[in-house]
Amino acid sequence: MASAVLVFLLCLTAGALTTVLGEDPYLFYxxxxxxxxxxxxxxxxxxxxxxxxxxxxxxxxxTNNNVIVNVFNNIDEPFLLTWSGIxxxxNSWQDGxxxxxxxxxxxxxxxxxxxxKDQIGTYMYYPSTGLHRAAGAFGGLNVHSRSVIPIPYTLPLENDDFYVLINDWYTKSHSELRKLLDSGRTLAxxxxVLINGQSGKTDGKGEPLFTLKPGRTYKFRICNPGLRTSLNFRIQGHNMKLVEMEGSHVVQNVYKSLDVHVGQCYSVLVKADQEPKDYYLVASSRFLKGEPLMATALIRYEGGKGPASPELPEGPVGWAWSLNQFRTFRWNLTASAARPNPQGSYHYGEINITQTYKFVSSANKVDGKLRYAINGVSHVNPTTPPKFAEYYEVPEKVFKYDVMSITPPAEKITQVTLDTNIRNVTFHDFIEIIFENPENTIQSWKVDGYSFFAVAxxxxxxxxxxxxxYNLQDAVSRHTIQVFPKSWAAILxxxxxxxxxxIRSxxxxxxxxxxxxxxxxxxxxxxxxEEYNLPDNAPLCGIVADMKKPEPYNL
Structure with missing residues (x-):
């Protein structure tokens, strides 16, 4: 009997070791x-x-899944996808x-x-090459919490989780739009505006985008993969409880509408607690001159009777409203994130700042063509990816580090210089970045590879x-931040x-x-x-295409 118990315990131990040492699951696309x-x-x-x-x-x-996406490029131009927020x-080799x-x-x-790795939340992907984003090829990317990690709200059922992609749209093709920019003009x-690829009508007809069962609570994941336009999102007759943004659980405030700036994602809970009939989802443009652009989509209560009201909820006016909404966003310090440790255990406000980077946007013409810049430097992509040049230890043949000052002059920046803009930073430095917008239009900024604390x-x-x-206690950890006209934003x-x-607009x-x-x-x-090797399947280009690969990194 004792030997049988011993064998059973050994089997249990072996099973536990297999679970611990086994790889995380793989998803193939x-x-x-x-x-x-x-x-x-x-x-x-x-x-x-x-x-x-x-x-x-x-x-x-x-959380922790390995995602494998085999992309076959069957269009006539070079192509890349970037995984926004991941x-x-x-592994910057996969950043796209x-x-x-x-x-x-x-x-x-x-x-x-x-x-x-160690992420949860609502994200998206989109093309990063040649204005392809203007033609589509974008979509949602969910990272669900592991079942062993509690989340700070009751999780809706699997089929009660909806993606809502809202974006501006041009009727010209991406190649026509690119020719406009290459000629020195703007997109204007x-x-x-589209909701999940459709502009919608307000005649009460058409098929619903989503069907709701009365009394149930639904999660709506809202992302803006557009080109340049901030959008306001609202649901006719319904409130939205904000629960997550860009990978962080947040204090669960209730909103009638949300401004979703370019590149941003939010998750909200919506209870189907209204009269059973049809209602409109509404996305409308913000900060554009002239009448707002608008898209609608129907949601339908199961068994409901009656069309949606043609009286659509109005959107907000002015950027001060949007700024005040930003100030209501707070990190949920009592919730676990992707790991079973409290989010508030990282006291970012108590860390000494190593260095301050100030990025001031500017625009001017170079050789008669419009260019946008940071601190007077407008980035030019070389034929050899700078990361490849570093890995092959030949960066001096491709670019120079630190061509841009991180402390721009106080006076207005008027001159724009074309260069490959690479900033060499110190591993593990704690950095303050100021995005300053002296222009009359809103901006939105993205930092790849990181989440940052949007403190002001x-x-x-x-x-x-x-x-x-600065908010040094519960600023939301996220990866995008908007900067309003004649304003600044600070991140840590x-x-x-x-x-x-x-780091990009x-x-x-x-x-x-x-x-x-x-x-x-x-x-x-x-x-x-600290860093993975260049993938064996990575296509090579530029000066490294015919070079011998360096010795791979080891542990």
Missing amino acids: TWNITYGTISPLGVPQQVILINGQFPGPTINST QHRK VLGTMCPIAPGTNYTYHFQV RPQG IEPGTWTPEKRKN LTFDNAGMWN EMTERTYLGQQLYISVYSPRRSLK
């Missing part, structure tokens, strides 16, 4: 990138489809931007492999004395993720015309503990 013709605004136009879909398919993953720990990857050539494929005002947005210009207004983050990471026009830079978070140890 095969995506075909093709052109197609659809009419989102009633005008037939060329778009980019993924597996024939517009928008593209949604990736549903769980931190790619030690031209500073860290060679694009996927027409008629070839590339397999992305990344892990959603979009022609419309205020009107005017930044000075060190403004630090007394630790450069603890080795690699080369893109989320307005695609501005990114394409140079308003971006890369930070090289370099670890001199060249160790797998």
